[in-house]
Amino acid sequence: MAQRLDARETSFPQAFADLLAAKREISEDVDQAVRSIIDDVIARGDEALIDYTRRFDALELTAESLRVSDAEIDAAEAQCQRDTLDALALAKDRIEVYHRAQRPQDSMTTDSVGVTLGWRWTALESVGLYVPGGLASYPSSVLMNAVPAKVAGVPRVTMVVPTPRGETNPLVLAAARLAGVDEIFRVGGAQAVAALAYGTASIRPVAKITGPGNAYVAAAKRRVFGQVGIDMIAGPSEVLVLADSSANPDWIAADLLAQAEHDPVAQSILVTDDAGLADAVEKAVERQLQTLPKAEIAGASWRDYGAIILVERLEDAIPLVDRLAPEHLEIETDNAEELAAKVRNAGSIFLGSHTPEAIGDYVGGPNHVLPTARSARFSSGLGVLDFMKRTSILKCDAKALRALGPAAIALGRSEGLEGHARSVAIRLNL
Amino acid sequence: MAQRLDARETSFPQAFADLLAAKREISEDVDQAVRSIIDDVIARGDEALIDYTRRFDALELTAESLRVSDAEIDAAEAQCQRDTLDALALAKDRIEVYHRAQRPQDSMTTDSVGVTLGWRWTALESVGLYVPGGLASYPSSVLMNAVPAKVAGVPRVTMVVPTPRGETNPLVLAAARLAGVDEIFRVGGAQAVAALAYGTASIRPVAKITGPGNAYVAAAKRRVFGQVGIDMIAGPSEVLVLADSSANPDWIAADLLAQAEHDPVAQSILVTDDAGLADAVEKAVERQLQTLPKAEIAGASWRDYGAIILVERLEDAIPLVDRLAPEHLEIETDNAEELAAKVRNAGSIFLGSHTPEAIGDYVGGPNHVLPTARSARFSSGLGVLDFMKRTSILKCDAKALRALGPAAIALGRSEGLEGHARSVAIRLNL
Numbered sequence: 138m139a140q141r142l143d144a145r146e147t148s149f150p151q152a153f154a155d156l157l158a159a160k161r162e163i164s165e166d167v168d169q170a171v172r173s174i175i176d177d178v179i180a181r182g183d184e185a186l187i188d189y190t191r192r193f194d195a196l197e198l199t200a201e202s203l204r205v206s207d208a209e210i211d212a213a214e215a216q217c218q219r220d221t222l223d224a225l226a227l228a229k230d231r232i233e234v235y236h237r238a239q240r241p242q243d244s245m246t247t248d249s250v251g252v253t254l255g256w257r258w259t260a261l262e263s264v265g266l267y268v269p270g271g272l273a274s275y276p277s278s279v280l281m282n283a284v285p286a287k288v289a290g291v292p293r294v295t296m297v298v299p300t301p302r303g304e305t306n307p308l309v310l311a312a313a314r315l316a317g318v319d320e321i322f323r324v325g326g327a328q329a330v331a332a333l334a335y336g337t338a339s340i341r342p343v344a345k346i347t348g349p350g351n352a353y354v355a356a357a358k359r360r361v362f363g364q365v366g367i368d369m370i371a372g373p374s375e376v377l378v379l380a381d382s383s384a385n386p387d388w389i390a391a392d393l394l395a396q397a398e399h400d401p402v403a404q405s406i407l408v409t410d411d412a413g414l415a416d417a418v419e420k421a422v423e424r425q426l427q428t429l430p431k432a433e434i435a436g437a438s439w440r441d442y443g444a445i446i447l448v449e450r451l452e453d454a455i456p457l458v459d460r461l462a463p464e465h466l467e468i469e470t471d472n473a474e475e476l477a478a479k480v481r482n483a484g485s486i487f488l489g490s491h492t493p494e495a496i497g498d499y500v501g502g503p504n505h506v507l508p509t510a511r512s513a514r515f516s517s518g519l520g521v522l523d524f525m526k527r528t529s530i531l532k533c534d535a536k537a538l539r540a541l542g543p544a545a546i547a548l549g550r551s552e553g554l555e556g557h558a559r560s561v562a563i564r565l566n567l
Numbered sequence: 568m569a570q571r572l573d574a575r576e577t578s579f580p581q582a583f584a585d586l587l588a589a590k591r592e593i594s595e596d597v598d599q600a601v602r603s604i605i606d607d608v609i610a611r612g613d614e615a616l617i618d619y620t621r622r623f624d625a626l627e628l629t630a631e632s633l634r635v636s637d638a639e640i641d642a643a644e645a646q647c648q649r650d651t652l653d654a655l656a657l658a659k660d661r662i663e664v665y666h667r668a669q670r671p672q673d674s675m676t677t678d679s680v681g682v683t684l685g686w687r688w689t690a691l692e693s694v695g696l697y698v699p700g701g702l703a704s705y706p707s708s709v710l711m712n713a714v715p716a717k718v719a720g721v722p723r724v725t726m727v728v729p730t731p732r733g734e735t736n737p738l739v740l741a742a743a744r745l746a747g748v749d750e751i752f753r754v755g756g757a758q759a760v761a762a763l764a765y766g767t768a769s770i771r772p773v774a775k776i777t778g779p780g781n782a783y784v785a786a787a788k789r790r791v792f793g794q795v796g797i798d799m800i801a802g803p804s805e806v807l808v809l810a811d812s813s814a815n816p817d818w819i820a821a822d823l824l825a826q827a828e829h830d831p832v833a834q835s836i837l838v839t840d841d842a843g844l845a846d847a848v849e850k851a852v853e854r855q856l857q858t859l860p861k862a863e864i865a866g867a868s869w870r871d872y873g874a875i876i877l878v879e880r881l882e883d884a885i886p887l888v889d890r891l892a893p894e895h896l897e898i899e900t901d902n903a904e905e906l907a908a909k910v911r912n913a914g915s916i917f918l919g920s921h922t923p924e925a926i927g928d929y930v931g932g933p934n935h936v937l938p939t940a941r942s943a944r945f946s947s948g949l950g951v952l953d954f955m956k957r958t959s960i961l962k963c964d965a966k967a968l969r970a971l972g973p974a975a976i977a978l979g980r981s982e983g984l985e986g987h988a989r990s991v992a993i994r995l996n997l
Contacts, residue, residue, distance in 0.1 A: 221981045224974035235684060238676075244668050253918070254665060254932050259911050261945055262889070275982050308981055344944040363800075366945030370793075391990035398986035430985045459692070477960070481689050488683075488962035491994060495987040496963060499978040500971045502684050503959035514774040515691055515796030517957035527947035529933035530907070532918035533926060541930045544654035548929040551651045551738055552705050555860045556828035557925040560821035564921060 138419065139405075139443030144453055156444055157460060161373045161402040161510070171327040171356040178331035183338050189328040194270075194301045198323065203339045205305075205321040210314050213307035222311060228500045229280050229315050235502030236288045239521040245530065251537035258525045260290035261366075263341070265333035266318065267348035267358075268309060270299035270325050276312035277498060281505050281519065282348050283316035289524035294318050295343055297333060299325020325350075330357035334365045347519070349506075368523060372510035375404040376494055377463035377483075379454050379476065380418075382411040384469040384490060389414075390421030392467060392493050397438035398431040404442040406461070408454045415445045455479045462513040465494045484513040538564060568849065569835075569873030574883055586874055587890060591803045591832040591940070601786040605761040612767035619758040624700070624731045628753070633769045635735075635751040640744050643737035652741060658930045659710050659745050665932030666718045669951040675960065681967035686959045690720035691796075693771070694954060695763035696748065697778035697788075698739060700729035700755050706742035707928060711935050711949065712778050713746035719954035724748050725773055727763060729755020755780075760787035764795045777949065779936075798949060802940035805834040806924055807893035807913075809884050809906065810848075812841040814899040814920060819844075820851035822897060822923050827868035828861040834872040836891070838884045845875045885909045892943040895924045914943040968994060 142152050177185045183200045190196050214222070245255035264286045268279055279296070286294050296313050298305075300323045313321055322340055324332065330350075336342035345366035346358060358367045376396040378389050393405035409415050422439060426432045448454050451470060458466060462482035469490045470476060477486050484507035487494055498505045506519035533541065542561045549557035561567075572582050607615045613630045620626050644652070675685035694716045698709055709726070716724050726743050728735075730753045743751055752770055754762065760780075766772035775796035776788060788797045806826040808819050823835035839845055852869060856862050878884050881900060888896060892912035899920045900906060907916050914937035917924055928935045936949035963971065972991045979987035991997075 218981075221977050224977040224981075227971075227974045228978065234678075238674050238685075241671075246668075248664075248932075252931065255668075256933070262911060277978055277982065363940070363942065366942070388990070388994055391986070391993045395984070395986040395990040398984060425989075429989075430983075435986060473962075480958075481692060483958050485959040485961065488960065489964070491965050491968040492961055492963045493990040493994065495979055495984075495990045496968065496971055496975050497959075497961050498987060499975040501682065501961045501963075503686070503961055507959075508956075510793070512793065512796070513956065513958070515956060518959055520957065522952070526938075526943065526945060527950065528910075528913050528943070529915040529927075529937075529948055530918065531915065531922055531927050531931045531933055532903075533922045533931075534919070535921050538921040538926070541657075541926055544657045545926050545929040547651050547654040548658065548707055549925055551648075551654075552707065553860075554825070554828060554925075556821070556825040556865060557928060559855070559859075560818070560825040560923040560925045563821045564818055564923065 139439050139445055141415070142444060142446045144446060144448045144457070153457065157511070159442065161404060161442060167352050167356050168360070171353055171360060174327040175331040175357060175360060178328050178337065179335050186324050186328050186332055186337060189326065190324055193326055194299050196300060196303050196323070200339050203322050203324065205310065205323055210310045213305065213310035214314065216307040217311050221308060224500070225276060225280070225308070225312055225315060228277065229284060231500055231502040232280055232284045232504070233288060236285045236504070236521050240288065241522060241525065250540045251534055252541065253532040254530060256527045256529045258527050260292070260525050261344045263293040263295065263343040264291050264524060265343040265346040266294060266296045267329065267346060267350050267354055268296055268298040269350055269354070270301055274298065274306045274309050276306070276308040277505065278349065279309055279312040279318070280316050283313065283318050285504065285519060285521050286524040287317040289521045291524050293343070295333065295340065296321045297324050297329040299323070299329070327353045327357035330354060330361060334361035345524070347523070368506070368519060369508060369512065369516060371506070373402040373404065374399050374509060375406070375463055376465040376467065377406045377408060377458060377461055378467040378469060379451070379458065380407065380409045380414060381451055381470040382414055383471050384414060386414055386417035387421045388490060388493070389418050389469065390425050393418070393422060393439065393443065394425055394429060394435050395493070395495050396465070397435035397443065398429065401434050401437040402442065403438045405439060406444045406446065406463070408446045408448060408457060410448050410451050412447055415447060419445065451476060458483065462511045464507045464509045464513065465497070467492070467494060482514045484508045484518055542567070569869050569875055571845070572874060572876045574876060574878045574887070583887065587941070589872065591834060591872060597782050597786050598790070601757040601783055601790060604757040605787060605790060608758050608761035608767065609765050613769050616754050616758050616762055616767060619756065620754055623756055624729050626730060626733050626753070630769050633752050633754065635740065635753055640740045640751070643735065643740035644744065646737040647741050651738060654930070655706060655710070655738070655742055655745060658707065659714060661930055661932040662710055662714045662934070663718060666715045666934070666951050670718065671952060671955065680970045681964055682971070683962040684960060686957045688955045688957050690722070690955050691774045693723040693725065693773040694721045695773040695776040696724060696726045697760065697776060697780050697784055698726055698728040699780055700731055704728065704736045704739050706736070706738040707935065708779065709739055709742040709748070710746050713743065713748050715934065715949060715951050716954040717747040719951045721954050723773070725763065725770065726751045727754050727759040729753070729759070757783045757787035760784060760791060764791035775954070777953070798936070798953060799938060799942065799946060801936070803832040803834065804829050804939060805836070805893055806895040806897065807836045807838060807888060807891060808897045809881070809888065809900060810837065810839045810844060811881055811900040812844055813901050814844060816844055816847035817851045818920060818923070819848050819899065820855050823848070823852060823869065823873065824855055824859060824865045825923070825925050826895070827865035827873065828859065831864050831867040832872065833868045835869060836874045836876065836893070838876045838878060838887060840878050840881050842877055845877060849875065881906060888913065892941045894937045894939045894943065895927070897922070897924060912944045914938045914948055972997070
């Protein structure tokens with residue numbers, strides 16, 4: 138049973154602060170191991186990749202078989218069910234349309250002083266996409282990472298995915314082809330991250346690495362950051378459902394459990410102004426848990442991190458939402474749009490009772506890679522901008538330099554940077 | 568004397584690879600010290616801040632005097648020279664106009680299936696701006712950090728700046744007021760970063776911390792990342808000048824030295840197709856060094872990290888530029904625009920011989936906080952987007968859910984997430 142908090146009680150501020158502060162990450166200290174794996178891949182390249190894959194994935198590779206062949210992808214596609222492939226194609230199309238609208242505009246103007254200035258966006262030259270092996274190997278995540286990269290115009294998207302004992306998820310390969318991934322290598326772990334960052338004879342280095350992974354992968358990404366770009370390190374997932382008496386308790390319970398089934402440290406929170414709804418949702422959760430295949434995981438998450446918060450009025454929930462900054466916010470109330478407009482911090486908002494978060498996980502169109510663990514206070518979900526960068530452009534003619542030069546000289550001197558001042562003055566014969 | 572490379576020689580690929588690989592960072596291992604400072608500020612708040620400020624800045628503070636008062640800012644402004652304040656005001660106006668054009672658009676559409684979707688940008692609720700004390704305390708950097716935050720709409724911008732022995736740079740306070748900084752605290756180092764991240768009785772916590780600092784500040788930013796957002800960790804600065812025979816060697820020499828005077832590990836590179844220009848620039852650098860106040864720093868930078876690269880044709884320089892991914896790229900050639908259009912990786916581009924980089928440092932309008940150390944391959948200069956975040960929005964009505972639901976159910980089941988599938992199915996009576 139999840140914990141209950143009541144915003145009308147005097148103990149609430151402390152209880153809410155404790156909820157905010159609860160650490161859900163299990164931090165394994167794998168940094169030393171990761172460091173030596175990375176150094177080894179830098180030193181020995183493919184040979185090190187092959188050794189680690191033998192050791193960690195029980196798989197014997199050669200430089201030739203590191204890469205997944207087109208024939209293997211053909212065969213994988215043939216293994217997939219038609220309706221799943223169709224669903225994947227629908228998802229890909231909707232994700233692509235949504236992300237196309239995110240492509241940024243260049244800007245170039247000449248101002249009244251005669252300065253031409255603006256910026257230009259360009260795609261990254263290459264991106265590495267890490268896809269976990271085994272159970273956490275989600276074809277939907279392949280789409281969510283690769284489609285925005287391709288929409289951005291990245292010419293080379295390289296995917297790595299471990300295949301323990303040679304086992305591959307055929308849907309992952311099908312999703313990669315559908316999304317336009319250019320090359321796939323069957324390696325994983327810190328060694329795959331090192332290969333993407335530094336390159337080997339078989340794997341060319343990339344400019345940025347994205348995608349989720351275990352503690353080794355996360356530590357490796359942190360360590361190669363700077364050599365290459367990385368996306369955010371994903372933490373455990375969370376949902377906050379804001380609901381009033383108009384909501385269906387069975388539907389809300391299903392949404393809370395959909396979140397909870399991801400991970401024992403996932404977090405599902407209901408905030409409501411209706412004590413009756415709170416009770417009904419709690420009962421529905423217990424009932425639905427009895428037939429859920431992942432009841433053990435979902436039950437642990439709900440028991441350890443789940444919460445139901447009662448508020449006097451729905452408006453009172455807004456500052457709580459902003460402090461929690463949930464990855465997913467469902468608003469199932471009569472005035473959902475109105476409440477949503479008042480929220481500052483959320484990774485994504487799902488409006489109304491017919492928008493379960495699972496729609497957004499797969500086929501809605503928006504990205505499902507979203508800021509977790511309160512980081513929606515300062516960051517955004519994955520998007521096209523993560524695969525592009527902006528170069529600023531400035532051009533003065535002689536007249537414009539005469540207009541701006543004296544101010545630059547004054548500021549350079551005020552900062553003790555005479556060389557800066559001289560680089561302007563020399564052009565103005567000052 | 569800088570090193571000379573010639574792209575027509577067989578030894579060039581290795582020599583260029585060595586140039587790329589040269590480490591210019593001095594990495595001090597301060598992580599243990601920083602960790603205990605942060606823990607102490609979390610535990611003891613203002614008291615810890617006051618203790619560290621006594622120890623590191625030789626300054627006795629109280630909870631009341633932590634904050635810089637309005638009267639002190641008035642007095643600082645009165646100390647500044649009129650023409651420097653005017654130059655600062657010109658810079659602020661131009662930076663503001665440039666960054667206003669970066670404000671992103673929200674998007675909201677209803678598609679043919681009946682799904683309403685899009686996104687909304689919101690400003691971060693609060694930002695902490697770190698400003699170094701002493702010599703590296705640049706008023707221009709205050710503008711470059713605070714103006715985009717205010718243009719983004721951040722309601723609370725908090726600045727911290729150490730004032731060793733009580734010494735303040737009056738222009739820094741004047742720049743802060745001009746840029747709309749909301750509050751200023753006279754603390755620095757890892758302790759100031761900890762206060763911004765976790766809050767004390769006097770300093771409210773912020774959502775993100777930006778701004779340059781020494782090794783302690785950089786280590787503290789890395790450590791509090793996750794609790795708050797941070798900007799990129801700045802490395803030593805660099806310029807690459809691409810020039811042909813039309814360029815003025817004295818002007819180019821001045822630009823190379825303006826970069827070099829920042830730091831002994833700054834890097835200035837000239838790439839040209841004209842051996843005569845290369846010789847003339849080299850002589851001009853030596854001559855100008857003789858009267859440069861920061862000759863010792865600039866000379867060391869030029870000697871240790873400077874480079875002149877000869878190419879057969881200017882077009883041959885483009886792949887070299889893209890691999891170096893310079894923070895600043897000056898193109899002083901006849902066909903500057905044409906060459907610029909071919910460059911993928913650069914933090915900023917300065918076109919033509921009347922656009923010395925120093926104009927961009929102060930009054931051009933674009934931001935001078937730019938990706939260093941080859942990170943322009945995957946990241947952009949500071950801008951309005953760094954002070955905002957995007958929330959995705961999705962709304963299905965019953966009809967839209969019926970259209971998309973079956974695909975979501977199929978994908979949920981294919982990933983072994985029955986709870987996801989059920990949260991959709993329960994709404995469709997499936």
